[in-house]
Amino acid sequence: MPGELVFVTGPSGAGKTTLLKLISALEKPSSGSIVFESQDLSQIKDKDIPILRRRFGMIFQDHKLLYDRDCFKNVALPLKINNMTKADTYRRVRAALDKVDLLQKERIMPITLSGGEQQRLAIARAIVSRPSILIADEPTANLDKEYAEEIMNIFYSFQQVGVTVIISTHELPSTKINFKRLQLNGGAIQNLISYDQLP
Amino acid sequence: MINYLNNHYQAFLSGFSRFTNNIGASMMMIVVIGITLCLPSAGILLIENAGQISKNIEHEAEISIFLEKNISKDQVDFIDLNLKKNSLIKKIHFEPKLIAWEKLQSKLDIGVNASVSTNPLPDAFFISLNTLDEIKIKKLINKLDGIDGIENIIVDGNWIKKLRIALSLGKLSVIFLAVLLIIVLLVVIGNTIRLQTLTYRDEIEVSKLIGATNAFIQRPFMYTGILYGLGGGIITISILKLSVFGLNTALVKLVSIFGTDIVFKDLSPKYYLYIVVLAMLIGLISSYISARNSIKRLKIYK
Numbered sequence: 001m002p003g004e005l006v007f008v009t010g011p012s013g014a015g016k017t018t019l020l021k022l023i024s025a026l027e028k029p030s031s032g033s034i035v036f037e038s039q040d041l042s043q044i045k046d047k048d049i050p051i052l053r054r055r056f057g058m059i060f061q062d063h064k065l066l067y068d069r070d071c072f073k074n075v076a077l078p079l080k081i082n083n084m085t086k087a088d089t090y091r092r093v094r095a096a097l098d099k100v101d102l103l104q105k106e107r108i109m110p111i112t113l114s115g116g117e118q119q120r121l122a123i124a125r126a127i128v129s130r131p132s133i134l135i136a137d138e139p140t141a142n143l144d145k146e147y148a149e150e151i152m153n154i155f156y157s158f159q160q161v162g163v164t165v166i167i168s169t170h171e172l173p174s175t176k177i178n179f180k181r182l183q184l185n186g187g188a189i190q191n192l193i194s195y196d197q198l199p
Numbered sequence: 200m201i202n203y204l205n206n207h208y209q210a211f212l213s214g215f216s217r218f219t220n221n222i223g224a225s226m227m228m229i230v231v232i233g234i235t236l237c238l239p240s241a242g243i244l245l246i247e248n249a250g251q252i253s254k255n256i257e258h259e260a261e262i263s264i265f266l267e268k269n270i271s272k273d274q275v276d277f278i279d280l281n282l283k284k285n286s287l288i289k290k291i292h293f294e295p296k297l298i299a300w301e302k303l304q305s306k307l308d309i310g311v312n313a314s315v316s317t318n319p320l321p322d323a324f325f326i327s328l329n330t331l332d333e334i335k336i337k338k339l340i341n342k343l344d345g346i347d348g349i350e351n352i353i354v355d356g357n358w359i360k361k362l363r364i365a366l367s368l369g370k371l372s373v374i375f376l377a378v379l380l381i382i383v384l385l386v387v388i389g390n391t392i393r394l395q396t397l398t399y400r401d402e403i404e405v406s407k408l409i410g411a412t413n414a415f416i417q418r419p420f421m422y423t424g425i426l427y428g429l430g431g432g433i434i435t436i437s438i439l440k441l442s443v444f445g446l447n448t449a450l451v452k453l454v455s456i457f458g459t460d461i462v463f464k465d466l467s468p469k470y471y472l473y474i475v476v477l478a479m480l481i482g483l484i485s486s487y488i489s490a491r492n493s494i495k496r497l498k499i500y501k
Contacts, residue, residue, distance in 0.1 A: 026408075047412075054410035064405050080209065081411045083202050125409070 005159040008168040010184035016168035025049045057126030059136035063118045065110045072106040078129045096128040116147030133164045214422025233434020239377035264324040265351040274348040290327035296320045389489035396493035417490045424486025432478035
């Protein structure tokens with residue numbers, strides 16, 4: 001459902017990353033179907049995949065930043081792909097950086113940022129093209145608890161404004177917020193329960 | 200349309216920045232292209248010049264007609280009239296035996312009291328032809344052979360025919376060499392672009408993950424390939440221009456020594472345009488194939 005926050009959990013090898021790859025059309029399902037806005041992603045043509053991916057904001061465990069260009073240019077990349085004008089790009093990138101509290105570091109190279117800041121930069125890049133879904137693959141796996149909470153709070157703030165957020169993680173957050181948990185095991189969905197149904 | 204052009208402009212800027220980021224390697228690449236294309240281009244230059252010479256010679260090809268020794272003036276006039284009527288004959292020159300004998304004496308420095316005291320030479324016509332067509336020349340000779348008073352006819356054009364055959368063979372060899380070298384360039388540029396795709400692997404991967412099409416990723420590499428070709432073409436032209444200048448400078452000395460009028464002609468601007476366009480096309484095609492295959496093969500987010 002739009003505006004939901006879903007945590008995909010499960011032990012290593014349960015299929016969390018594979019599920020996210022299937023949702024974002026990085027892989028095609030061998031059977032079954034994935035429906036996004038009435039479109040079956042298992043039937044999608046190769047040429048339509050890039051256009052579909054532009055509607056998702058993706059965040060990776062290893063950030064996948066480009067270390068040979070500054071923060072501004074990293075965040076501007078999706079807009080460049082969308083062929084956005086210079087003025088719009090400038091406005092949107094600064095807004096995205098401001099949202100993750102990195103505006104003052106727009107001309108800094110990402111390598112000089114801390115792990116938490118790099119992940120925030122990756123989030124800025126994911127949200128700059130205003131996607132309807134944010135998909136994050138273990139975004140806090142390599143971060144300290146303090147940084148991890150910071151990152152999670154940013155995701156909650158997007159959920160509050162109606163963005164669907166799907167996060168794969170080993171641990172559920174301790175914060176009392178409204179979310180759903182999709183438990184996977186051995187490549188299959190074990191259960192889908194909401195926060196208040198958790199033991 | 201503006202979006203499309205803007206997309207290409209951005210791709211060109213990226214391609215140009217990749218070209219300049221590794222300027223050493225880029226310069227080496229354009230020198231390789233330049234020198235490689237120089238070989239067939241120099242072949243064309245030589246053939247064009249040799250062709251020009253053979254063309255000039257063609258118009259001066261001659262048939263020598265030697266007349267009988269005791270020919271009358273009326274018979275000579277009749278032969279002259281016959282020759283003037285023939286459309287294949289461009290120029291007629293009559294050499295009376297007395298003048299020929301005087302010329303020979305002065306050339307060989309034969310004194311008046313020399314052992315050869317009587318003129319052994321006949322009257323002769325020297326004619327230039329409009330054509331080198333063997334059949335037409337044969338017909339003309341047969342026709343002339345039937346005229347009374349003509350003793351002997353010598354055709355002076357066989358070596359030109361041989362030269363022309365050699366030139367056609369030369370042209371074929373240049374085409375063959377050009378094809379081989381173009382294949383070499385396609386492989387060399389393609390390999391460089393493939394290495395570049397590995398250098399920019401992170402950027403390609405991230406771009407693909409966030410929705411870039413293969414064409415979008417490919418475009419800067421194609422512009423880099425075109426720039427390699429453009430640079431290579433310019434190098435080829437520079438080498439050819441320098442060679443022509445150097446050869447003509449050396450020929451000036453020969454001219455002063457032998458008093459001949461030889462000039463090594465430069466290729467026309469049309470040929471230079473072809474060279475640059477061909478070089479750019481080679482760069483475009485090889486980078487397109489190479490980038491396309493490399494990007495397709497690149498597995499993302501493993």
